[in-house]
Amino acid sequence: MTNKEKYEMWRNVATSMVEEKKIIQEVGVERAKSEYGIKFEKLREPRVPENK
Numbered sequence: 001m002t003n004k005e006k007y008e009m010w011r012n013v014a015t016s017m018v019e020e021k022k023i024i025q026e027v028g029v030e031r032a033k034s035e036y037g038i039k040f041e042k043l044r045e046p047r048v049p050e051n052k
Contacts, residue, residue: 020032
């Protein structure tokens with residue numbers, strides 16, 4: 001896979017993620033799940049910085 005192909009692949013992934021985010025913001029999580037088929041992963045816990 002050339003660098004250009006990798007770039008295009010990740011560009012498409014990022015574009016689809018942005019589009020899904022816009023849909024979620026416009027219609028809400030529940031409607032995005034039911035009508036648009038957007039899948040949600042479990043949210044990770046927030047990172048807590050360690051004090052050194």
